[in-house]
Amino acid sequence: MRPENYLKLLFVTLLVILLPLCTHAQESGNIKGVITDDTGLYVPGATVLIEDMNKGTVTDLDGEFVFVDVSEGAHTLSVQYLGYLTISREINVIAGKTVSLEISLTEQNTELDEVVLTGYGFGSQAKALNTQKNRQNITNIISADQMGKFPDANIGDAVKRVPGITMQVDQGEARNIVVRGLAPQLNSVTLNGSRIPSAEGTNRNVQMDLIPSDMIQTVEVSKAVTPDMDADALGGSVNLVTRSAPGSFRLSATAGSGVNTITGKRILNGSFLLGDRSRNKKFGWMLSASLNDNDFGSDNVEAEWSDSFKYNNGDQDNLQSVDVNPYASKVEIRKYLVQRVRRSVSANFEYNFDIDNTVYFKSMYNWRDDRENRYTTATEILDGEDIVPGDFTVDADDNLIRFPVEGEKSLKGGVDSRRGKSRRLEEQRMQNYTLGGNHLMGIVKLDWMTAYSEARERKPQERGYAFVSEPYAVDNGLNTRKPIHRAISVLSPSDYEFDTFEEKTSKAGEEDINAFVHVEIPADFFGYGNSIVKFGARGRFKNKSNNIHLAEYSPLYDLETMADTDLIYYNDDNYLAGKQYVPGAFTAASYLGTLRFSDESRFEQEDMPGDYLGENFKVKENVVAGYVMSNQKLTNRLSLLAGIRVESTWVESEGNEVILDEEGDFAGSNILEDKHQYTNVLPGLHFKYDLDDNTVLRLAWTNTLARPNYIDLAPYERIVREDREIFTGNPDLNPTTSMNFDLMAEHYFRSVGIISGGVFYKDLKDFIYTFVTEDETTGYKRFQPFNGDKAHIFGLEASFQRQLDFLPGFARNLGVYVNYTYLKANAKGVTNEDGDERGNLDLPGSAPHMFNGSLSYSGKKIGARISANYSGAYLNELGSDSFEDRYYDQQFFLDFNASFTVNKNLRIYADVNNITNQPLRFYQGVKNRTMQMEYYGRRITFGVKYDLF
DSSP: OOHHHHHHHHHHHHHHHHHHHHTOOOSEEEEEEEEEOTTSOBOTTOEEEETTTTEEEEOOTTSEEEEEEEESEEEEEEEEOTTBOOEEEEEEEOTTOEEEEEEEOOBOOEEETTEEESSSSHHHHHHHHHHHHHOSSOEEEEEHHHHHTTTOSBHHHHHTTSTTEEEEEETTEEEEEEETTBOGGGSEEEETTEEOOOOSSSSOOOOGGGSBGGGEEEEEEESSOOTTSOSOOSSOEEEEEEOOOOSSOEEEEEEEEEEETTTOOEEEEEEEEEEEEOTTSSEEEEEEEEEEEEEEEEEEEEEEEESOEEEOSSOTTSOEEEOOOOEEEEEEEEEEEEEEEEEEEEEEEEEEEETTEEEEEEEEEEEEEEEEEEEEEEEEEOOGGGOOTTSOEEOTTSOEEEEEEEEEEEEEEOOOSTTTTTSEEEEEEEEEEEEEEEEEETTEEEEEEEEEEEEEEEEEEEEEEEEEEOOEEEEEOSOTTSOOEEESSOOOGGGEEEEEEEEEEEEEEEEEEEEEEEEEEEOOSSSSSOOEEEEEEEEEEEEEEEEEEEEEEEESSOOOBGGGSOEEEEOOTTOTTOTTOOOEEEEOHHHHHTOOTTOTTTEEEEEOHHHHGGGOEEEEEEEEEEEEEEEEESSSSEEEEEEEEEEEEEEEEEEEEEEEOTTSOEEEEEEEEEEEEEEEEEEEEEEEEEEETTEEEEEEEEEEEEOOOHHHHSOOEEEETTTTEEEEOOTTOOOEEEEEEEEEEEEEETTTEEEEEEEEEEEEESOEEEEEEEOTTTOOEEEEEEEOSEEEEEEEEEEEEEEOTTSOGGGGGEEEEEEEEEEEEEEOOOBOTTSOBOOSBOOTTOOSEEEEEEEEEEOSSEEEEEEEEEEOOEEEEOOSSGGGOEEEOOEEEEEEEEEEESSSSEEEEEEEEOTTOOOEEEEESSTTSEEEEEEOOOEEEEEEEEEEO
């Protein structure tokens, strides 16, 4: 049966069930209300009780709550909320009607050092912690105001403050999320409950640095998913909730500037939000926008390592081997210059037809331009047949200290246009449009949503050049943490001969259309009230594509060496990786950008299908899911959420097989197609026990999955001749599945804070790794994704957050935020290129240690915070053996921010990011063998924030 027919059957079944419930004659009524604080903002996570009926519920993210099937007559409602005064309200329920009410809470002021604090983030902490406390599953909640207390420009940097989360960095910003030791493609990131597509060409990674943190109202990190959530969240699910329509007029604006120390260039940022609600409260709207323009860069050194060395002793067919210690066979010194412009707009609307029926529309459009120049000086050892005795030197300790290399100068740039500015333009766009509704029909709650999401990455007319030198001798540095090739004789621009010009255009995109319906009815099986049965269905329909075109251009005019072009020099002694690294002279990006490759009188074009066709693919993925679950109060303090989810997946993929002739030249290609289908049954249990009003124990057993990367599902074959490598897909890959166990204890302080600790265990099957072997026909290395056997993750989490108001004097103004996560992960069923199973392997992506800490000061006028984020080194990518394994090194970030409150509406702020100048570093096999080290410098920003409620 086709996915569309499954959906039709599910919807018809739901209607058959709903009709008798909707026409049920009632002798009771409903209560629907909204809770706000004393500033008019919604209060999520508040506990609302009908004291005489033993009924209770929790407000949602918009501060709303609903009671159904309430007996006719007078009742007393009470609202409890950490950090706020408990309030009671009398209400009269009429049979067959829904009664509405609004309740405003008053914050319990915290007196610190004779200063009353009413606005520096304590309300925001209370909202996040109350929501977290009252969730049935294990969740971490971050509110917008909490995010604003850290100097985090994008949502990735904000999320890394959550226990159990670390981020992979790109150009100094947090981009890819790792949850509980599981790689980015194994986690789910959603926007208002709708899966965010990936803008990158080959994988499922969501680019967290694409979304500004000031565009998000709440972040929900679910570490144990419930049956009504998408199951493709092996590590966890991160839901980003955009700002909803306020209860009354709201205006807020921020403007700032700053400087990047690596380039000395400016930073510009600004944001605003504007919202209101009509007088009759039926129509509400919220508009928001954000702009960040950052002119920065990075200093980068990369190395490739080898543990073998061969030379030509007169017989090219039988090269001689020499035992040597591992050495850097290739070194690249790179200079990045980047301008990143991030724009985001959001428009959200809701309309209440009546008290029982609401529809909403939410939208977000993110657009990021990266303009980049990458200047590279590379040196690579010659092939063994080109090295003869006398060309190299090996010392008494078996160190290869001198050998011949070929040098190369290259640039990644673009055309000289209004948008490109002679830089490579990488344009990423992500848009999401959601239409949904919430309905109350008698005792039935019905929620539905349809959404369209799209993410695109486009690199138009990406240009590059290469100039190469004749072989020359270098001294090989023996400091493996700082690999370097020092030329015996200094080369000049005239020593680099023209090799090639190229122009590449790439387009990648992912389209996601999805819809869900949830139905909830009261069903108290044990007589303790507060219990429901919920069921529903979701359909998700994805299309992913990647298209690349590459051409090389040969000049028909005299161009012999780099000296014949316009030159630019990068000889700065302040190169952040070390003053021993000198990028040197290059052909300027402006020279490359102004070349007219379309002029056939000056350039000859050669299409390069053998180099790009293998990367082009299409994948269509349809997922249809249904679930049923029940949340029951077993006793006054113990509740159980139990349910099951079924997900069926249909995959159609198309790729290209590249064919080369005996000379290694392109001889044609074949289009390959494949279809695949599988179904997963995923039960789950969530126990919650309230030891007292502020202490919670949670136990969860869940089952989740992660689908393979799109490129891995495509039936393609790509050959890289210069590296003697072949890459192929594997349409027969199974999804990775995991059985998860979680135990968590949480105690919430009345003065707003939390101390928590827990353990978790994940039993993974069919995890995916890259299998490397030697191709029998060509002798090339062949890379193909395979399913491993099993992997296991054991982890510990601990968290503490509190204002230290119990201390005397000045110390009462201090606040502490600390969390730590420990992981132990291992994988089985991985084989090396010889076919032998590798033992004692870590699971790629599992950082063993993760730590966040901050110390804050909160006064009447001044607020300040110093924040630290640490993650330990971990295996990032498996090689063919332990020597080639790639590791992501430990990282420690230190940030500082401060603010001065001018009045209740105006605040001045200043931020300093990356105080420690923490680099991005990878190493190969052992910690001292650097593969990449990239430095970004510090970022300093300052500005003003204006709030008018």
